[in-house]
Amino acid sequence: MGFLTDSILLGLQYAMLALGVYITFRVLNIPDLTVDGSFTFGIAVSGALTAAGHPVLGLLLAIAAGAGAGLITGFLQTFAGIHPIVAGILTMTGLYTINITVLGGPNISLIDSDKFFTAAQGLLPYEYRTVVRMAFALLIVAVAVLLLALFFKTSYGLSIRATGDNEDMVRASSINTTATKLTALAIANGLVALSGGVIAQFQGFADINSGSGLIVVGLASVIIGEVLFGGRRPLTVGLISAVVGSVAYRLIIALALQINILNANSLKLISAVIVGITLAVPAIQKKFPNLKLRRGGQKNA
Amino acid sequence: MLEITGLQKTFLKGTPNEHHALQNLSLTLPDGQFVTIIGSNGAGKSTLFNAIAGSFSCDAGQIVLDGRNITRMPEYRRARTISRIFQNPLMGTAPNLTIEENLALSYARSTKKLFSRAVTRKDTDYFRSLLAPLGMGLEDRMKTRIGLLSGGQRQAVTLLMCTMVPPRLLLLDEHTAALDPVTAEKILKLTAKIVAEHRITTMMITHNIKDALQLGDRTIMLEQGRIVLDLSGEQRAQMDVAGLLQLYRRESGKELDNDRMLLTGE
Ligand SMILES: Nc1ncnc2c1ncn2[C@@H]1O[C@H](COP(=O)(O)OP(=O)(O)OP(=O)(O)O)[C@@H](O)[C@H]1O
Numbered sequence: 001m002g003f004l005t006d007s008i009l010l011g012l013q014y015a016m017l018a019l020g021v022y023i024t025f026r027v028l029n030i031p032d033l034t035v036d037g038s039f040t041f042g043i044a045v046s047g048a049l050t051a052a053g054h055p056v057l058g059l060l061l062a063i064a065a066g067a068g069a070g071l072i073t074g075f076l077q078t079f080a081g082i083h084p085i086v087a088g089i090l091t092m093t094g095l096y097t098i099n100i101t102v103l104g105g106p107n108i109s110l111i112d113s114d115k116f117f118t119a120a121q122g123l124l125p126y127e128y129r130t131v132v133r134m135a136f137a138l139l140i141v142a143v144a145v146l147l148l149a150l151f152f153k154t155s156y157g158l159s160i161r162a163t164g165d166n167e168d169m170v171r172a173s174s175i176n177t178t179a180t181k182l183t184a185l186a187i188a189n190g191l192v193a194l195s196g197g198v199i200a201q202f203q204g205f206a207d208i209n210s211g212s213g214l215i216v217v218g219l220a221s222v223i224i225g226e227v228l229f230g231g232r233r234p235l236t237v238g239l240i241s242a243v244v245g246s247v248a249y250r251l252i253i254a255l256a257l258q259i260n261i262l263n264a265n266s267l268k269l270i271s272a273v274i275v276g277i278t279l280a281v282p283a284i285q286k287k288f289p290n291l292k293l294r295r296g297g298q299k300n301a
Numbered sequence: 302m303l304e305i306t307g308l309q310k311t312f313l314k315g316t317p318n319e320h321h322a323l324q325n326l327s328l329t330l331p332d333g334q335f336v337t338i339i340g341s342n343g344a345g346k347s348t349l350f351n352a353i354a355g356s357f358s359c360d361a362g363q364i365v366l367d368g369r370n371i372t373r374m375p376e377y378r379r380a381r382t383i384s385r386i387f388q389n390p391l392m393g394t395a396p397n398l399t400i401e402e403n404l405a406l407s408y409a410r411s412t413k414k415l416f417s418r419a420v421t422r423k424d425t426d427y428f429r430s431l432l433a434p435l436g437m438g439l440e441d442r443m444k445t446r447i448g449l450l451s452g453g454q455r456q457a458v459t460l461l462m463c464t465m466v467p468p469r470l471l472l473l474d475e476h477t478a479a480l481d482p483v484t485a486e487k488i489l490k491l492t493a494k495i496v497a498e499h500r501i502t503t504m505m506i507t508h509n510i511k512d513a514l515q516l517g518d519r520t521i522m523l524e525q526g527r528i529v530l531d532l533s534g535e536q537r538a539q540m541d542v543a544g545l546l547q548l549y550r551r552e553s554g555k556e557l558d559n560d561r562m563l564l565t566g567e
């Protein structure tokens with residue numbers, strides 16, 4: 001049973017990553033590769049501040065750091081007119097240097113430092129330590145989903161969603177689409193960095209290489225969530241499906257490892273293959289209209 | 302009031318394909334005037350709209366709307382006072398947002414604060430009262446994604462979105478050309494009604510000469526980026542399709558070689 005709670009806990013920590021990817025990939029309709037860099041940025045900021053004795057401040061500044069990274073990518077995409085994929089790669093690459101500087105080395109241990117949940121854990125007997133962690137992870141995810149759901153129902157949130165849907169029309173309704181894109185990228189990467197920041201403190205160490213390939217993990221979570229929820233759904237359901245997808249992704253992997261279908265080294269390849277196949281579904285369906293595949297693909301074909 | 306003076310736009314300047322799309326074009330529209338615009342393919346009609354709406358900046362000339370020089374204003378800021386509808390019904394609405402969300406997006410542009418709830422119960426009731434007169438049953442489908450509607454339904458919603466906060470200038474670029482004749486007729490009627498109701502200054506491009514002469518109170522014809530005919534008042538009231546072709550022949554000394562205009566003009 002241990003691996004079950006462990007996977008759920010891990011899935012909840014990565015849920016903010018999935019939410020961030022959902023916002024850029026599904027709401028804004030822009031592939032954003034900043035993710036690998038902003039996740040590690042969150043780890044670095046949260047790790048450095050936790051080591052210095054400020055774990056909560058570490059989480060808050062991680063969000064700000066990620067948002068800043070998102071703004072840079074947005075700036076490159078809009079003002080500098082660079083292709084979104086290249087813009088993301090540039091930010092991600094540049095961040096590597098910054099991250100290693102912030103962290104002061106490739107990795108640091110936080111085992112002996114106070115984390116944001118340490119005080120709460122101290123109040124309860126040792127057996128409750130997982131419960132405390134789970135409660136905190138759930139709380140953070142729930143607050144994030146709630147705030148996002150409310151935000152995307154405001155006028156400004158609506159214009160961000162419309163920007164990903166029909167940018168010309170949004171500009172024609174006197175909304176500055178540069179601003180909506182920058183906002184969405186800042187929010188998305190702030191969430192991704194928060195994910196990194198939380199994970200660093202939960203696992204008790206901060207490592208500069210933890211972010212590599214995470215864009216695929218984020219995409220896989222979003223897609224698995226959509227499969228479980230029967231396709232692309234209205235935004236609030238979509239946010240929840242991304243969270244569920246993130247947990248499901250961790251469960252699937254833990255199960256596969258448990259029954260020895262794959263070893264830890266093959267995870268990335270498997271994830272990439274799964275994401276690749278799922279993204280190809282609409283195109284495959286167009287070629288072979290009689291093929292019966294999952295509903296989600298058809299809706300968006 | 303719209304005042305355009307000496308507008309120039311050259312595409313692909315300095316290349317063998319250089320094209321003078323707008324040539325020293327001047328035009329003044331008093332408040333509340335409804336002008337229809339005709340002209341053959343490539344005459345520069347859409348280019349004129351692009352210039353007014355700010356899709357690109359012009360090489361020379363000046364555009365003044367209500368006394369404010371908007372020649373250098375970015376497109377999204379002009380959109381606060383200028384609304385525009387295109388031929389393609391897919392362009393005016395966001396397909397994955399619901400009917401009420403699309404309407405809310407337009408409604409928000411002058412009435413709402415950025416971070417307040419976009420669609421309140423009161424808004425929904427208001428949107429319903431706007432949709433009901435269309436007779437398309439859309440008022441009962443407020444939570445339907447716009448992408449699921451037909452072209453005519455989408456264009457009707459677009460028209461509402463563009464006029465629910467009445468703009469200072471409404472640009473209609475063949476906005477019924479992609480619809481079947483019955484729906485097109487319906488949308489045109491709706492257009493005339495809304496424009497008259499709010500006395501919106503309007504420019505409408507059409508290839509249907511009969512519509513051009515019937516709707517609105519002034520008709521201009523564009524050719525190679527210039528205004529070659531400008532009809533209003535008594536002269537326009539007397540004019541029919543045959544008369545217009547004759548006038549054109551007399552003024553320019555050549556036949557109107559446009560197929561599309563002749564075909565749709567009878
Ligand atoms: N962005 C552009 N780059 C180069 N040439 C352009 C561009 N936009 C328009 N043109 C050219 O300018 C001319 C006028 O085009 P415009 O779209 O204004 O014609 P129109 O009067 O609207 O015609 P139609 O009735 O076919 O819609 C055409 O010759 C067109 O090829």
Ligand SMILES: [Mg+2]
Nearest residue numbers: 346347348474
């Ligand atoms: Mg045109």
